[in-house]
Amino acid sequence: MGFFARLARLIRGFFSLFIGGLEERNPEAMLEDLKNQLNAAKVRYHTTTANIIAREKTAAAKLKSAEKELEECRLQIQEAKRLNDRELALQLLIQEEHLEAAYNTALEAYNAIKAEADRAREEFKNFEAEMELKMSQIRQLKVQNELADLKKEMNALRSNYATETGAGRINEGLKQAEELIQGKLAKEEAIAELGQNSLDTRMRSLKGSMARRRAEEKLAALFGDEPAQMEEGRVVKERVQE
Missing domain, CATH: 1.10.287.620 (Helix Hairpins)
Structure with a gap:
């Protein structure tokens, strides 16, 4: 070899x-x-x-x-x-x-x-x-x-x-975050609901309704067509004077 x-x-x-x-x-x-x-x-x-x-x-x-x-x-x-x-x-x-x-x-x-x-x-x-x-x-x-x-x-x-320090911790964190967000949303919805029923809110709604009615009357007067309710009110007033 x-x-x-x-x-x-x-x-x-x-x-x-x-x-x-x-x-x-x-x-x-x-x-x-x-x-x-x-x-x-x-x-x-x-x-x-x-x-x-x-x-x-x-x-x-x-x-x-x-x-x-x-x-x-x-x-x-x-x-x-x-x-x-x-x-x-x-x-x-x-x-x-x-x-x-x-x-x-x-x-x-x-x-x-x-x-x-x-x-x-x-x-x-x-x-x-x-x-x-x-x-x-x-x-x-x-x-x-x-x-x-x-x-x-x-x-x-x-x-x-x-492990618990891995996925478990992430899942627990997600759960806590979800609870915090849901609580925050519920709080804001409750505040909004209370705001709709408050006296200030109803007053603002009434003022808005009156402003619209005045605007409608001005519109009718502008076009020479007064609303039927105003005519009825005038007839009632004339009858009282008689």
Whole structure:
């Protein structure tokens, strides 16, 4: 099992432990701490992957250099053959054997580190997908935690309202206010009723009636049509004089 696979297993186990113990501590703080640790793990993944890829590039450069030296040595062998320099050709053939061994060693090292780098790339890709899933779970849990806090606050408000100091006090206050207002209305209605039956009120009504009658008489005189009652009063007066 590679480094990335082991780290992924550790993170999965760690995440499960965190989720299982959420009810024992502050969920918001725990989720934030877990988020930070996952981000830190992602940085470690990235750094380790980069280091492995850097080793791959270094091995590739060494392999290319060994291959170049081997090719150059073989060209020199052919040149020594063309010049018919057997001693030089012999030394170059000995050197070729060493360079070929160095090339094979470099090739083997490169193939090994390349395989490791390919696994690291694949594991890092899988890790990123898994971490995104964990981050999504954290975001969902945060939303659920905020909703739970809101429900808790609502339940507390509802509970306080249901007590004697809550709804009971409000209802009692409404009842008292209603009694005060009804008493005030009854008092004002009684005052109005007494005012209608008082002597001053009847006197004002009589004066108003007399003023209207005088106005009606003036109106009849203005139009030359005196009221019938006045004519009857004049006839009675004339009979008395006779």
